Amino acid sequence: MARDPYDVIGVARAASADEIKRAFRKKAKALHPDANQKDPKAQDRFSELNNAYEILSDDKKRKQFDRGEIDAEGKPKFTGFEGHGAGRPGGGFAQGGETIFEDFNFGPGGFRRSSTRSTGGQGQKPPPMDDFFDILSGMSSGRAGGRGFDPFTAAEPKPAGEDITLTIKVPFLDAARGSTQRVVLPSGEALDLKIPAGTREGHRMRLRGKGKPAALGRPAGDAYVVVAVEPHPAFKVDGKDLRLDLPVALDEAILGAKVRAPTIDGEVELTLPPMTSSGKTFRLRGKGLAAADGAGDLYVTVRIVLPEPSADLEGFARLLQDRRKSDPRETL
Template identity: 55%
Template sequence: MRDPYEILGVAKTADQADIKRAFRKLAKKLHPDANKDDPKAQDRFAELNSANELLSDPEKRGQFDRGEIDAEGKPRGFEGYPGGPGGFRRGGFRQGPQDESIFESFSFGPEGARRSGHGPHDAGGFDDVIADILGGLGGRGRARAGGAGRGETPRGGDIEISVPVPLERVVEGGPVKVHLPNGRAVEIKIPAHVAEGHRMRLKGQGEPSPFGGAPGDAYVVVAYKQHPLFKVDGADLKADVSLPLAQAVLGGKLRVPTLKGEVELSVPAWTNSGRTFRLRGKGLPKADGAAGDLLATVRIVLPESHDPELEELMRRHLEPKG
């Protein structure tokens, strides 16, 4: 297959909105119902679908840009049969039980576009495109756009809602409030040890159907909320920890905050300010179920109150020797 960027007519720097606009424009132009006298119309439309399916998925787009997969979604150097390892058949349509592509369930025949499923990546865009196309071909659009020619009414589009979750809630799990586009607020339970980017489906909470069909779904995506103590670095956390001057010189036990409460850190004598200690497994959950680390950087602090003895000690230390 040709380069998907070339097929959609967009630059490699195009954002997702540019890709969606380009797809909608070309889908109307290349749809087989709009090109009934062109025997290659179905092939061109399938090629367009395949290119959009790859570039509209950030993960697959990244793999393609890095050269890990080809334009059909197959690993580079894959010489197997269509539909083999890699989960794609010729034309780039995904198959298998985990399929989320909206395009695999489309076919084109005497009755036009048929659809048997609805995936999370279309956000209503493909239904709207089909409706627009068929609506301009003799008034047949609404009956056939999402109903496979059987009067089925197209459903509303799916939406994604990014929800900032406190880091403690990410580790422990618990309820968070989600504000829907329709103004409603619902409470959902975040599972414990959930990684950033985790998606949860709220059935029927997406966009309403412009044709009176069922509403789409809402997908809640976990994002990390900014924390007053910790900075996020992948699955690791970074924090500055105050180290009293006496402990910096003599060593001792230092209380270090974590997302699950304080722990003791053994600080050796003569520890310089800026030294970083790694507390393994005290960071954020990873997608594989493991946990990142906490990187605690000590910062030497002086006593809060005036200490004449300390000042005298420092004066003696600064006096010229001999």
């Protein structure tokens, strides 16, 4: 069962719209999945926070929740037997404090209706429970033999529609840059879904009322769309950071060079200093994935690629061997 939106955001019921917004932003920063990458429930808590803010940030929905018309998920609540409240004709409380209890029955003489009127003064006794059950029975359509529905089951809400979960595959760069993806629901309805920039594997989005239909008068279920990000041949995800192995020629590593390195936004020029060793890593700030607390970085690691074998290369290697004065593994 969903928690009270006020408790989720951590504000009092009398909180102003600005107080709710400030509290939401503070919690969103603390609960964001990027800040809780080792917590498997981080996404669920963040979704719960967003759902709560969706209700409390909307003045109409907030008032509906405060009046008990919708639940903590924003779904309409079953309100019982409407039409028998204050000031409504046909039962309940009449004007001037009078109480009208109407008795509807099917008997040998056919349909009968009578009423008991009380002024609400001192000493008046409420009608017996049988009269209350007669009112409930009279509200039914009636069955042969004068049988109505069971008063104890009449107030049971009809079941709401079931929620469904869909998984969509999104290309890595579309998820990293942000894109629009088409989703086809089991009903056949097609929707264009906005994928935010920086979307990670397992990101879940909620489509209200797009789940399985429900009984008449009850809300349909929701559809939850889970994003499966397709892997990229070069980029590896590390939280909000990205990592990339960059092939470099032997001469580029020895002499130094300007080389092109890919990023999710296009290629950039990277300067290699002379005598760059394989395994050296360069940090490109802000070239990682978008996140609520700022974009991540791209870490580019040099991988030296040897040229095709040749006599010249072998001679060069033997010259290096003769002149080498240190063991590259002496620190191990």
